[in-house]
Amino acid sequence: MTPIRDMLSETGITEQQWRVLRVLSEFGLLDASTLANRASLLFPSLTRIATTMRKKGLITQTRDVADRRRQFIAITEAGQKLIDDYTDQSALIVAEFKRTMGEDDYETLLDLLARLDPMVRD
Amino acid sequence: MTPIRDMLSETGITEQQWRVLRVLSEFGLLDASTLANRASLLFPSLTRIATTMRKKGLITQTRDVADRRRQFIAITEAGQKLIDDYTDQSALIVAEFKRTMGEDDYETLLDLLARLDPMVRD
DNA sequence: TAACAACAATTAACATGTTAAGGAATATCA
DNA sequence: TGATATTCCTTAACATGTTAATTGTTGTTA
Numbered sequence: 001m002t003p004i005r006d007m008l009s010e011t012g013i014t015e016q017q018w019r020v021l022r023v024l025s026e027f028g029l030l031d032a033s034t035l036a037n038r039a040s041l042l043f044p045s046l047t048r049i050a051t052t053m054r055k056k057g058l059i060t061q062t063r064d065v066a067d068r069r070r071q072f073i074a075i076t077e078a079g080q081k082l083i084d085d086y087t088d089q090s091a092l093i094v095a096e097f098k099r100t101m102g103e104d105d106y107e108t109l110l111d112l113l114a115r116l117d118p119m120v121r122d
Numbered sequence: 123m124t125p126i127r128d129m130l131s132e133t134g135i136t137e138q139q140w141r142v143l144r145v146l147s148e149f150g151l152l153d154a155s156t157l158a159n160r161a162s163l164l165f166p167s168l169t170r171i172a173t174t175m176r177k178k179g180l181i182t183q184t185r186d187v188a189d190r191r192r193q194f195i196a197i198t199e200a201g202q203k204l205i206d207d208y209t210d211q212s213a214l215i216v217a218e219f220k221r222t223m224g225e226d227d228y229e230t231l232l233d234l235l236a237r238l239d240p241m242v243r244d
Numbered sequence: 245t246a247a248c249a250a251c252a253a254t255t256a257a258c259a260t261g262t263t264a265a266g267g268a269a270t271a272t273c274a
Numbered sequence: 275t276g277a278t279a280t281t282c283c284t285t286a287a288c289a290t291g292t293t294a295a296t297t298g299t300t301g302t303t304a
Contacts, residue, residue, distance in 0.1 A: 191252040
């Protein structure tokens with residue numbers, strides 16, 4: 001993740017915050033639980049990350065009026081701009097990564113890691 | 123790492139502390155820099171980890187009399203006992219892991235990850 | 245030898261992972 | 275309906291990763 005982290009250090013956000021932005025950018029408005037799952041974050045982490053991201057103006061948080069335990073989170077224009085500005089760069093990094101590793105080995109690695117994932121969870 | 127973490131939670135030490143103990147058990151007395159490298163820890167992390175491990179009586183820290191900037195770290199009897207008590211169990215976990223994944227895929231994964239490691243570092 | 249560079253380690257500040265405990269809102273059921 | 279359980283989220287406490295600044299020590303060199 002180092003090349004990605006290097007890119008992100010220019011932006012002042014972290015890997016996890018980047019992931020949150022990407023998920024929000026892709027899926028739009030999400031409730032906190034869904035967001036946490038899709039961004040692979042535990043709830044306590046999301047609570048903190050959301051707070052700092054709101055202060056930075058990257059996301060908005062709104063209560064669900066129907067169920068006031070729930071919370072909705074959405075990306076702001078500033079957040080979307082950040083995604084837009086760095087998506088190309090991020091794609092280049094991944095491409096370079098695949099090129100260096102070799103396309104086949106890259107796929108193999110993803111497969112093996114995917115197999116690992118469910119194994120580790122039970 | 124979840125099965126390993128589960129095992130370690132019984133012992134009250136963390137993954138990183140376990141790694142420090144294993145390295146010390148294998149190599150004996152080490153200076154802090156070498157230990158940090160072999161245990162894949164950054165120095166600030168090692169500083170903190172060593173402090174807590176010393177308080178727990180798992181390691182000892184001694185200054186190098188020739189160069190008082192340097193520090194030597196060694197495992198204590200208590201630390202070695204912890205290693206001895208859980209080495210078997212840890213080996214079983216790795217064996218089960220290989221069995222589930224398949225020996226060949228396990229080797230493939232290790233190879234791919236090893237290739238990843240240097241790539242990510244530059 | 246006195247100034248300065250280089251080195252080893254620590255400390256500080258911030259962000260996250262992780263487990264447990266707590267708080268507020270809603271659901272359930274006798 | 276009122277007590278209880280459940281759900282969603284937050285807080286707290288601790289451990290680590292990471293970068294930068296700092297403290298001692300040792301090396302170098304003019």
